[in-house]
Amino acid sequence: MSPIAHLTQGQKVFAFASMCLGMFIALLDIQIVSASLRDIGGGLSAGADDTAWVQTSYLIAEIVVIPLSGWLSRVFSTRWLFAVSAAGFTLTSLLCGLAWDIQSMIVFRALQGFLGGSMIPMVFTTAFVFFEGKNRVVAAATIGALASLAPTLGPTLGGWITDHYSWHWLFFINLIPGAFVTIAVPILVKIDEADFSLLKVGDWLGIALIAAFLGCLEYTLEEGPRWNWMQDATIRTTAWITAISGVLFVWRGLTAEHPVVDLRALKDRNFALGCFFSFVTGIGLFATIYLTPLFLGRVEGYSALQIGKAVFSTGVFQILTIPIYSMLANRVDLRWLLMIGLALFAASMFEFTPITHDWSATELLFPQALRGMGQQLAVPPTVTLTLGGLLPSKLKQASGLFNLMRNLGGAIGIAACATILNDRTNLHFYRMAEHLTPANEAMNNLLPDPADTENYTAALHSLWQLTFREAQTLTYSDAFLSIMVCFVIATVMVPLMRKVQPPKGPSADAH
Template sequence: MSPVAHLSPGQKVFAFASMCLGMFIALLDIQIVSASLRDIGGGLSAGADDVAWIQTAYLIAEIVVIPLSGWLSRVFSTRWLFAASAAGFTITSLLCGAAWDIQSMIVFRAAQGFLGGSMIPTVFTTAFVFFEGKQRVIAAATIGAIASLAPTLGPTLGGWITDHYSWHWLFFINLVPGVFVAIAVPLLVKIDEPDLSLLKSGDWAGIALIAVFLGCLEYTLEEGPRWNWLEDSTIRTTAWVSLVAGVLFVWRGLTAEHPVVDLRALKDRNFALGCFFSFVTGIGLFATIYLTPLFLGRVEGYSAFQIGKAVFSTGVFQILSIPVYAFLANRVDLRWLLMLGLALFTASMIEFMPITHDWSSTELLLPQALRGIGQQMAVPPTVTLTLGGLAPARLRFASGLFNLMRNLGGAMGIAACATILNDRANLHFYRLAEHLTPANEAMNSHWSDLSGATEASSAALRQLWQLTFREAQTLTYADAFFCIMLCFAVATVMVPLMRKVQPPTGPSADAH
């Protein structure tokens, strides 16, 4: 008998919606602070380097716990793990809003990321236990929409809250939904039972290895661009520790009888390709959310709220495309929808590449519209094609690895883009400066408009330097969008390698 047979269709939808709400706030909080870091730093009297850890601490903690969620849900059961995660996330959100200095904020953000991370992959598992057939496609579309929409809306909502209230409310808004989820989920999501005996036979070596591997890797990726990668002794150390721990973790995952993360699932071609597509969509999702606000803030001088309004169109077009996807998903091979989504994302990056210093929300509309529609067409079919053909007993482990790949893609994409922005800016600046010679008529005309006074000449030189650096910065953003475009172009042509999914037959009782 199915473990959810006692639930009516309405109760299933309500339970699933409650879990989706928990997933949404956990994903929203990754980026909700991104447009408001300057305000938070001012409120806590912290410098730019310390403020960056408000986001880094959350990402490190979240990326460590996500692959462990499958084992944790077997130990504590899905409903109690989710309820405890929601309750802990709510409490740490309250503490973040009440933080008294930057050190306390970083500690609370790390705890918030760790406690919220378990909610993300657990929703994937539950959706495939609750629903079958066409309902499963709709559930996957909902999850996919949330997975890509929540981080996209983060800067917009965060900027609006900071401008109209204060940065403290970036965290206080989690309190009501967090309490609701912590109460509603354990009442309805009874799909398995806890097995505390697994604590005795747990793969503690694997848990330690994956924590060290992912923690050091995330630190290296987040801090590497700022400290010029391996030229910094701390970055060198964390990179080597991550490499050694990663190799040992892979060995453990392939040889242990009951590893905490079963890497042998990657033998399945659809699952391996799905993890790759999840990785690439993570690059596109998080790297573009990183690049666009940064461009608008650094080059255009936008405020947090102005940045939020400018990038909001991505979320609008994604929401508008949800009914279109739901209509097509039951009529078209999901592989072709996935290919369409990846192709649209590729086209979006191509539209971003001619970016200039005077781009505003008008010029951003088309590339962001393509990105929003592409996200909706790419992420849900990836979920269904990757996880839809797996038996429920394997879903809890597979969903953790699948979600980990998306976050890893995001971390690596942001690190690569930050490195491009740092390294290519100097190159473009020198190339532009080479043309600022007496032979350049436009420059001579501008220069002759000024008097020959020393002060005027100094002001002209300063203005010329600023204009040149602004253009050099703008060119580096085009380089970053070009690299993202290449990733999606490769992913697009790989889609036909996936097999059409045949959902497992029979009841979901083995979800226990």
């Protein structure tokens, strides 16, 4: 008898909703601090470089544990791993809010990311165990909406909380939902049993390799743009560790009898393409959330709350698109919806490219509306097309790899955009500066008489600031254009996916 046969449909929905709440707060906490790092640094007497680790430590820990969650859930069972993760996430959230210095904050954030990250893939697995047919499409749409909405709303919610209360409440808001999830999930989510015998045959070498590979990769991507990549000794070291451990991890994943991450699943064309689309949507989700607040803060001088309000429209339009997607998902081939979603995201990035220094929430509204609609039409179909055709026995490890690709895309996208902002700003500045010579009549009319040394120097400084601002603005346009190219490539690759049919085989008993 199936372990979920005794559950009513209402109980399944409630159990699934409880897990979705855990996934949502875990994803929300990736970006909830992004608009408030300056306030956190001020409260903990930390510099900008140290404060950046409040976000980096969470990302590194989360990206390491996500691919391990499939194996961990088989060892401890889905419900108990989820419950322990939710309890630990809640406790570390409390500790983050009570942090007394930047070092303690970084440690608590790393623990928070590790515990929160393990909840994310299990929601995907449970959805395909609990639901079938049209209900499965709705469940996938819900997961996709939450997975893209949580990071989008993070800066908005974080800015509002920091402005009205204090940065401590960025973490305290997790306490009540975290406690609820800790209690609700073990009561209702009984889809499998623990198998501690797997500890004896665990792929410990694979675990060590993936931890070294993903941990060093995330560190290299996060810190590389700041320290000029290979010119820094630490970055060179972590890059070498990433390369060596990455090659060994791939070898282990393809040859081991029971690998911690079974890369052989990538032989399935739909799964391989789905992981690629997950990677590209990760670039779009996280890189644009990185770029837009940065532009509004650096170029426009917006506060955390103003930034939050300006980017809020993306989430609004995504929510408005949910009913449209739910209506179309059971009537239209999901590949068409995926293609439309990716194309809308590409169009959104194209609409960002004419960006100027005086853009505000008004000018950002249309491109962000396209992005919100694109997110909702792209992410849920990717989930269903990638995981919907897999046997339940393969889902746990597959969902971990699928979610890893989204976060990995985000990490690489942010690092690439940070590098573009650094290199292209200098390039645009020097190109504009080449025209600011005594032969430029318009510039001469703008500047006062050189004999008036004080005013002339002040005018030159203003001219430098103006030039640098315009160089920065052009660079943001370059970054959005690069993201657009990724989505154009992904859009034309969608027809390569096969239409998904539910797998014929054992259901929840396979767990």
